[in-house]
Amino acid sequence: MTGTLTIENLHIAARHGDHDHVLVDGISLTIRRGRILALVGSSGCGKSMTCSGAQGVLPPGVRVTGGQVLYDGRPIAPEKLRGHVVAAILQNPRSAFNPVLTMANHAKETLRAVGKLDSGWRSRTLEAFATVGLEDGETVLGLHPFEMSGGMLQRTMIALALLSDAPFLFADEPTTDLDLIVQARILDLLEELARRRNLGVLMITHDMGVVARLADEVAVMENGRIIERATTRDIFDNPQRIATRELVEAHMSLYPEVA
Numbered sequence: 001m002t003g004t005l006t007i008e009n010l011h012i013a014a015r016h017g018d019h020d021h022v023l024v025d026g027i028s029l030t031i032r033r034g035r036i037l038a039l040v041g042s043s044g045c046g047k048s049m050t051c052s053g054a055q056g057v058l059p060p061g062v063r064v065t066g067g068q069v070l071y072d073g074r075p076i077a078p079e080k081l082r083g084h085v086v087a088a089i090l091q092n093p094r095s096a097f098n099p100v101l102t103m104a105n106h107a108k109e110t111l112r113a114v115g116k117l118d119s120g121w122r123s124r125t126l127e128a129f130a131t132v133g134l135e136d137g138e139t140v141l142g143l144h145p146f147e148m149s150g151g152m153l154q155r156t157m158i159a160l161a162l163l164s165d166a167p168f169l170f171a172d173e174p175t176t177d178l179d180l181i182v183q184a185r186i187l188d189l190l191e192e193l194a195r196r197r198n199l200g201v202l203m204i205t206h207d208m209g210v211v212a213r214l215a216d217e218v219a220v221m222e223n224g225r226i227i228e229r230a231t232t233r234d235i236f237d238n239p240q241r242i243a244t245r246e247l248v249e250a251h252m253s254l255y256p257e258v259a
């Protein structure tokens with residue numbers, strides 16, 4: 001079980017009046033270091049809730065009603081998981097940053113949250129910026145979010161995620177709001193970092209192109225449940241469930257040359 005993070009039988013519900021509305025219905029997933037697992041499924045099937053619920057950061061009125069997360073086979077509480085074992089990259093980098101703080105402040109906040117803020121913060125941050133291809137890191141440290149492009153912000157978010165040295169990375173639609181060229185660069189960067197740092201990655205996406213490009217394995221969700229799990233090759237070559245086939249066929253009709 002070494003080098004694994006397991007989401008076990010996760011249930012999430014939203015309170016509506018006097019009853020619970022089930023959003024995630026007993027999801028189990030294992031993410032392995034050095035591997036990229038894509039979590040796919042149609043909009044609203046519960047991908048983001050699974051990712052947020054595993055980290056214990058759900059919106060108001062939504063809560064975990066069952067299940068646990070295991071790190072190397074042992075249960076781990078969300079506050080010990082977040083930042084320490086799992087770093088997260090979110091969908092919209094512009095809304096993920098505090099608009100009034102510089103990147104230096106964000107870096108210090110990130111390090112403080114995981115108890116690693118010390119006098120070496122600046123050099124560690126500059127090193128992380130260089131790793132993600134942010135040139136002139138000294139200048140970046142002084143920038144506010146509104147002074148940066150979407151691609152720069154996403155690179156910075158990845159750099160901040162690396163600062164914690166967490167062995168796992170949850171990336172929730174990390175390229176959705178970026179143009180195609182920047183998307184491709186960010187995906188290449190994520191793949192390279194995952195391989196080089198032996199990260200276990202949970203990549204949430206609705207884009208089968210991203211899956212084909214990056215993922216080792218795929219879990220398909222429908223209505224809050226995992227309905228199929230297989231290697232990426234098998235998902236594309238031999239999809240077992242209708243929802244999986246529809247995702248693959250929709251992708252093939254757009255990009256037949258990727259078959």
Ligand SMILES: Nc1ncnc2c1ncn2[C@@H]1O[C@H](COP(=O)(O)OP(=O)(O)OP(=O)(O)O)[C@@H](O)[C@H]1O
Pocket residue numbers: 014023041042043044045046047048049050059060061062206
């Ligand atoms: N704050 C909330 N309160 C109650 N229900 C919510 C809340 N946010 C989302 N939901 C519901 O939870 C379900 C799962 O949403 P989730 O965001 O996990 O879907 P998703 O698969 O990530 O979709 P997408 O690909 O569109 O991001 C949806 O039915 C959604 O309407």
